[in-house]
Amino acid sequence: MSYVTGDEPAASGCFLCDAAGEADPERLLVVERAERTVTLLNRFPYSSGHVMVAPRRHSDDLAGLSAEEGVALLAATARAISAISEVMQPGGFNVGFNLGRAAGASVDHLHLHVVPRWGGDTNFMPVLADVKVLPEHLEVTARRLREALAGQAG
Ligand SMILES: [Zn+2]
Numbered sequence: 001m002s003y004v005t006g007d008e009p010a011a012s013g014c015f016l017c018d019a020a021g022e023a024d025p026e027r028l029l030v031v032e033r034a035e036r037t038v039t040l041l042n043r044f045p046y047s048s049g050h051v052m053v054a055p056r057r058h059s060d061d062l063a064g065l066s067a068e069e070g071v072a073l074l075a076a077t078a079r080a081i082s083a084i085s086e087v088m089q090p091g092g093f094n095v096g097f098n099l100g101r102a103a104g105a106s107v108d109h110l111h112l113h114v115v116p117r118w119g120g121d122t123n124f125m126p127v128l129a130d131v132k133v134l135p136e137h138l139e140v141t142a143r144r145l146r147e148a149l150a151g152q153a154g
Contacts, residue, residue: 016040016109020056029138031145032079036072039080039149041142046115049084049141053077054111062099062110073112080114083148087141090116 012018019028020038029041031051042050053076055069065073081093094115098104 014058014107014109016052016054016107016111017058020054025146026139026142029142031083031142032076032149034072034076036069037076039076041138041145042113043138045138046113047090047117048137049088049090049116049145051080051084051114051145052111053080053114054109058109060099060105060108060110062097065110077112077114079149079152080145082152083145084114084116086148087144088116091119092117 012021015028016038019025019030019040020033025033029043030038031041032039033056036056037053038056039051039053042052053073055065055073057069059065077095081095084090084093094113094117096113097110098106098113099110
């Protein structure tokens with residue numbers, strides 16, 4: 001359980017570049033690698049099914065994304081939302097960027113957070129307090145989302 005024992009350092013120095021690369025998708029909780037994007041479960045989730053969608057190219061500059069990357073990012077986000085909806089039936093989603101360290105970005109590689117929400121889950125803290133039970137759940141959730149995404153045109 002890498003979460004409990006401490007994560008291995010990212011091979012490339014950026015865990016999103018690792019996820020976008022060819023390394024083991026299961027260990028990295030990758031649920032989809034598309035031509036221009038990678039989608040993976042957040043190891044420190046705000047809620048069950050919390051994924052991050054990133055361009056495969058390392059950049060922290062939203063304005064510097066190409067039009068193709070922007071479209072691909074939004075399309076991958078829509079696919080993730082469809083897959084999470086199919087697998088987990090949330091009541092809604094929060095979707096957004098944290099741009100810059102002051103805004104909570106933990107890595108200098110752009111990514112969108114997709115956070116499924118259920119009625120009554122308004123406080124993140126009970127979810128975070130329960131995080132120690134999540135490693136197996138994360139792998140099961142990743143597998144289910146990977147299967148749901150594989151069923152969509154990518
Ligand atoms: Zn990166």
